[in-house]
Amino acid sequence: MRSLRSLRSFLSPHPQLYTVQMSIRVRFAPSPTGHLHVGNVRTALYNWLFARQKSGAFILRIEDTDLDRSEKRYEEQLMDDLKWLGLSWDEGVDIGGGCGPYRQTDRFDLYTRYADRLLKAGKAYYCFCSVEELEREREAQLKAGSQPHYQGKCRAIAPEEAGRRRDQGEEATLRLKIRDGIVGFRDLVFGPLEVDCDVIGDFILLRSDGSAQYNFACVVDDACMQITHVIRGEGHISNTYRQILLYEALDLSLPQFAHLSTILGKDGAKLSKRHGATSIDEFRRRGYLPEALINYLTLLGWAPERDGREILTPEELVEEFSLERVNRSPAIFDPDKLNWVNRSHLKKADPTRIVRLALPHLEEAGLVPKEADSETSRWAADCIGFLINHVDKLEDLPAEFSRTFSFDPEAGLAAPEVQEVVSQTGAREVIAAFADYLNERDFVDFDVYREAVNAVKAQTGQKGKNLFHPIRVSVTAQASGPELEKLIPLLERGSRLPLPKKVMSARDRARQVKGMLA
RNA sequence: GUCCCCAUCGUCUAGCCGGCCUAGGACACCGCCCUUUCACGGCGGCAACGCGGGUUCGAAUCCCGCUGGGGACGCCA
DSSP: OHHHHHHHHHHOSOHHHHSTTSOOEEEEOOOSSSOOBHHHHHHHHHHHHHHHHTTOEEEEOBOOOOTTTOOHHHHHHHHHHHHHHTOOOSEETTTBOTTOOOBGGGOHHHHHHHHHHHHHTTSEEEEOOOHHHHHHHHHHHHHTTSOOOOOOGGGGSOHHHHHHHHHTTOOOEEEEOOOSSEEEEEETTTEEEEEEGGGTOOOEEEOTTSOBOHHHHHHHHHHHTTOSEEEEEGGGHHHHHHHHHHHHHHTOOOOEEEEEOOEEOTTSSBOOGGGSOOBHHHHHHHTOOHHHHHHHHHHTTOOOSSTTOOOOOHHHHHHHOOGGGOOSSOEEOOHHHHHHHHHHHHHHSOHHHHHHHHHHHHHHTTSSOSSOOHHHHHHHHHHHHHHGGGOSSGGGHHHHHHHHHOOOHHHHHHSHHHHHHHTSTTHHHHHHHHHHHHHTOSOOOHHHHHHHHHHHHHHHOOOTHHHHHHHHHHHHSSSOOSOHHHHHHHHHHHHTSOOSSOOOOHHHHHHHHHHHHO
16 A cells, blocks of 8 residues: 555656545644644644545644653643644544554654664664764854754764663764755645755764654654644754655655645744734633634635635635645734634624623623623623624623723713714704603613604704714713614613623713713 | 745735736725614725846746745754
């Protein structure tokens, strides 16, 4: 099977066309050394989209060979984040699978076995150089204007002697003997890529403590896990050459490679905390919808074939995605567009889900009681449905809520734009008439509000802006805001509820504004 | 420093196996319309092929150079 595939890859300029019926296996292999970052997430996402579209397997492998920096809690959080996004995997540390274990620290003996193979075949050798020595070599090369790399000093040590020195307890790393010539491959997004082997240098396979170095572990794992497509960040292109050399040395068939360009911040530098939210956990907390993040991140570096449609569900993205259309150039992360995408999904989403997700934000802000009675819950749900069209993300809801339901005529009336409304001809009459009308009513619902508007209109002869602007001021002390005919009934209902922050009814508001303007 | 990669509106991009491009869409921004107010929505506007050489009847599209940006060069991944 394998040799057949590599033969086809060799013969065809588009090997992927010939492998479609084979079951595709991709993997996301993060190292648990920090929070899951948007860049990493996009890599996971593209792997996932590709796997799902081709009905292949998506594998989650934990690359924790950096013992100093890896932490269990990051591993757990990373899986939480992925699950939240809906990027489900078919094999992984938590669920197992046929090619486990899926954590590299659980696979050390495997690496040792492969290392032995290379050593016995004379393709790898022990290196006794000290870090200081290597550092000096590096600096010398840098100064000489060449690309620094290990020059193979310890290649000359006879295997017997190396063995003896190791037996005597001397520390050594294991290095791969690099061949001469050119290493190259056809990248699925970048096209043909190659480099001269002599800029590479014999790299380390096993560290002096016996643990596997990244490139080595990665190749052994990808091969053992029968990964067919390696989709990862652009930064790995230079590793790919090394890894291909390893596949050759181990006589393993090559997977396909697809590298993804880097995501940058607004200033063109690699995206980091300075650019605001970057960990996906943070986006979750801020009230972005997972499908919105998926949507936006997929669009970052990729565009659907027929343009125009940009708001797509994960299912639609799976259907339309294609590695061939992935862009080579780095993309800048644009929070404005993310917000737009999120807003669009917020509008599309099931209202009860939105209420469930939004409520905690209002509760945290102390605007709605945590243990609310059914009347209050219903009111809160209606408020959320009412305000959701005005926010980009759920975290904006409390501010929008406060702005809408609090009432501060003192400050409001002083604002220039409100002053302007009040000084319109007939504005004060409208405000007074409106207050008087509401004052005679017990309960102000939608119908009463409409009656009030018509009565005031008839009484004052004002209409349009001259009618509605003053009414808005009388009820909100603001010059703009959400739909009055929905707001006013909500104010009325809210005013009768045991809320942490009392909501004042439209009637009381109008009376107060009238009084202040009199 | 060396090697590798990238280069269309401010941003994401379509186009890139040359003519259909007076370069299309989206975000943001501005204006208008709708709505008896506001918002939503609709319509419209602003705005790009980095520069210089080739190749060609013809180049955003192909080639070279420059410039700019990014990445890599670890006993990190």
